[in-house]
Amino acid sequence: MNSPLPPTSLPAISPSTRRLLPWLVAVAFFMESLDTTILNTAVPAISAALRVGPLSMKAVLASYTLALAVFIPISGWVADRFGTRRVFSAAIGLFTLGSLLCGLSTNIHLLVACRVLQGMGGSMMVPVGRLTLVRAFEKSELIRQMSFVSIPSLVAPMLGPVAGGLIVGYLHWRVIFFLNIPVGLLGLVMVYLHLPDFREEHTHPLDAVGLILFGSGVALLSYVLEVFGEHTLGAGEITGMLVISLVLILGYWLHARSIAYPLLDLTLFRIRTFRASVSGSFFTRLGIGGVPFLLPLLYQVGLGYSAVQSGMLIMPQAVASMSMKAVMPKVLARLGYRNVLVSNTVIIGCLLLLFATIGLHTPVWMIVLLAFLYGGFTSLQYTSMNTLVYSDTTEEQTSAASSIASTMQQMSVSFGVACAGLATAFFLPHEEHASNVSMIHGLHKALIALGLMTIVSTLVFRSLRKDDGQAVSHPKVFHP
Structure with a gap:
């Protein structure tokens, strides 16, 4: 059994913070959830503007998912180590910066790199936001708060196709990314004013080996799922990557059982x-x-x-x-x-x-x-x-x-x-x-x-x- 960490330091939470905190987390969830669904509708327009085939745009969508899969596992450790306020604001900042750079990208390679930056921010927003709610409210209040902040993840996939179609039809595809900038800046101000700063007094070392095994395994598995069914890779290549990803994940499972503080x-x-x-x-x-x-x-x-x-x-x-x-x-x-x-x-x-x-x-x-x-x-x-x-x-x-x-x-x-x-x-x-x-x-x-x-x-x-x-x-x- 692992020895428990020292208790979390709990700052006093004002009534205004308790009222605004769920809204702040919900806005961050909405930004992260809307991003992929609104982009799907714009794929033909973006591929034409960047002079690449529509299938090449799969890398733009997959790169974001891969970044989420790789960096979500360290979100809890990072929040414990540096505090929820600092990590949550950094996540919104990275996501907003990535959105700006995506909107300014002039070729698909830059766009893919900027989507990875977006994904790094998005990977911290959802779990750290949820963690902040869990620590700010009593367990008996969680149903109401979680039901509220889960609405964006349901609403965004429904609004995304309509919003994406309207933006591409009447504005410009770059506006899809620029929309995140004012929301992100407002979110940074709200985080500074109202987000509690929860952190652990002492944190255990980061499981770097576990991060490499699990992150690379999940990233490769996610990539296989993204490209499965396409004709760009043969059955042998797909099977080989699938086997490697499963071996890496199995390796992490064996590794996690042998150390005190796994990823x-x-x-x-x-x-x-x-x-x-x-x-x-x-x-x-x-x-x-x-x-x-x-x-x-x-x-x-x-x-x-x-x-x-x-x-x-x-x-x-x-x-x-x-x-x-x-x-x-x-x-x-x-x-x-x-x-x-x-x-x-x-x-x-x-x-x-x-x-x-x-x-x-x-x-x-x-x-x-x-x-x-x-x-x-x-x-x-x-x-x-x-x-x-x-x-x-x-x-x-x-x-x-x-x-x-x-x-x-x-x-x-x-x-x-x-x-x-x-x-x-x-x-x-x-x-x-x-x-x-x-x-x-x-x-x-x-x-x-x-x-x-x-x-x-x-x-x-x-x-x-x-x-x-x-x-x-x-x-x-x-x-x-």
């Missing part, structure tokens, strides 16, 4: 609620992570809607996500985490199966209703999984728990998009001029596959007990 503290998986939350979140996102990729294809390629119309059909998800904010604490307190996660995961899977019934003659109001229901239940799912992580962890374990949860979440997003891509490639017709009816049928099959995968992931949450999570859902349990 990611895998002993946290001995905690039942932590294990169920992190692993359940991972497998659930394998099914639902690719939905933002499939629905625009269904609406635009299959049904013939424009990019803006497609985005408007997805917007009800955001409305439902915000509407659920007020009722989530009551639902979890009344039903308990086990009942909510088991039933809610099945409901989400069934909603994906219903999306697979949308066709050319489906009325718009039916699509809107499905989107609204899906947004509400996914919002409840994300908040439940994100708060259960901290139910039975101690104060000394919060930074390690935040790093693992954020790392697994980022990996699951990449895996989820990969699953959607594989399902789509398997079911969609390969003819260049396939009819929209054939496209719809192929997308339906892909949605059915993801829906069934989501329902199966319910098995992970069945390991929970009826009273698990009461530290964050029942104030009386946390305060006897």
